[in-house]
Amino acid sequence: MATDAAANSGAGEVRTAIDAGALAEWMGTHVAGFNGPLGIEQFNGGQSNPTYRLTTPAARYVLRRKPPGAVLKGAHDVLREARVLRALSATPVPVAPVLAHCDDDSVIGSPFYIMALVEGRIFWDASFSQVPRRERAAYFDAMNAAMAALHRVDFAACGLADYGKPGNYFERQIGRWSRQYLEDELAGRDHNMDALVRWLPTAIPQGDETAIVHGDFRCDNLIFHPERPEILAILDWELSTLGHPLADFAYHAMMYRMPADIVAGLGGADPAALGLPTEEAYVADYCRRTGRSGIDDWNFYMAFNFFRLAAIFHGIKGRVLRGNAVSENAHERAAAFPRLALFAREAMDACWPRSARARDQI
Incomplete structure (x- = not known):
């Protein structure tokens, strides 16, 4: 499985549909400081949990959701991810801040959580050849x-x-x-x-x-x-x-x-x-x-x-x-x-x- 940075990095077309209007309405109530309009792109790569970049005029966020439809019992539990991230936020372990989570399938079709988008670099080459x-x-x-x-x-x-x-x-x-x-x-x-x-x-x-x-x-x-x-x-x-x-x-x-x-x-x-x-x-x-x-x-x-x-x-x-x-x-x-x-x-x-x-x- 060759790791292809070009194929896996960045975000673009939404491949797993999401109701932008319903999401924006929910974020307006549950995410502090949120103001639309809301733009949505889906991250490339092989995430088993669909992951999106959310953009507003003032902020950028990341949304991770459970895939819609039937999945194996216990699999794709994104709210479990949100739990460990919140627990680790008070420790020396570096994690992205979780801003809100939702267990109501009726909003976008499956549970999800929203965290702050952390700006930085991801290295796909274990030799770190991109740095001196x-x-x-x-x-x-x-x-x-x-x-x-x-x-x-x-x-x-x-x-x-x-x-x-x-x-x-x-x-x-x-x-x-x-x-x-x-x-x-x-x-x-x-x-x-x-x-x-x-x-x-x-x-x-x-x-x-x-x-x-x-x-x-x-x-x-x-x-x-x-x-x-x-x-x-x-x-x-x-x-x-x-x-x-x-x-x-x-x-x-x-x-x-x-x-x-x-x-x-x-x-x-x-x-x-x-x-x-x-x-x-x-x-x-x-x-x-x-x-x-x-x-x-x-x-x-x-x-x-x-x-x-x-x-x-x-x-x-x-x-x-x-x-x-x-x-x-x-x-x-x-x-x-x-x-x-x-x-x-x-x-x-x-x-x-x-x-x-x-x-x-x-």
Whole structure:
């Protein structure tokens, strides 16, 4: 899945219809300082929750809505996103201010929330090639600091004690994605995935932690200051929940091993040559910020995240073969599945203390 900045950035034609008159009337009552007329554009890109730029003569806003029509139970819960953003607004975690939310389907056809539009830059290239080489490490450091700040938040104190199911995160996640992989017979089996299904439940590190996790923390889900390496807002909280912070951090750090043609990443590149910290240095910075002496079993967390992403792409492959895939990139993602499974297997192999022959018997 190549990340195409030209295709995903900016806003234009409204693709998911919205009643501008009804929305303007509602905003006049519920959004402080709102005055029309109201202009509406829909952001480009692959947001599963339709997202719009709203413009008036004096202000600009962002609206995120649940897709109209029937959706899977629990999916596309934009009001849950609004809740976590409001809870985090009083913490050091950079988020856009939520101005209002609506759970009444009769206004525009589905629930929605409105937040302030944060002006800044989004980088679609994990190497930050758009900024001078000497400045790139500072942008990485800003990402590292933002993620550490999120994981340090006292979720109970900010009203999110019930935001997810604490404890046994890896056991639950491995079980879920293993079942999805095994049950989709049309998409086929992969010997690396089969090995991971057997190995991952036996390799979960001891101890447990719970934090607010973002679930999709990548450079292209961040708004940076227009001129300096400062994150103004973290976007796309759809996958956020209570989970294990090291799962969340390792998902983010996959960028070091992820080829750029699958998801924005640095796989195959030399970070030092690009002016970026190494994977080891980046992990050390996160540990320093979160009070850790290090991360044992680091490759387990990598294997888990590549496995999880491979299982998602395996599901997309099944939908492609059934003819009901809706994503424009579905065929590319389906084709990338075995590569992701291989990356997961390589991380698993790096954990394995026995001989290659014993490992191959898994």
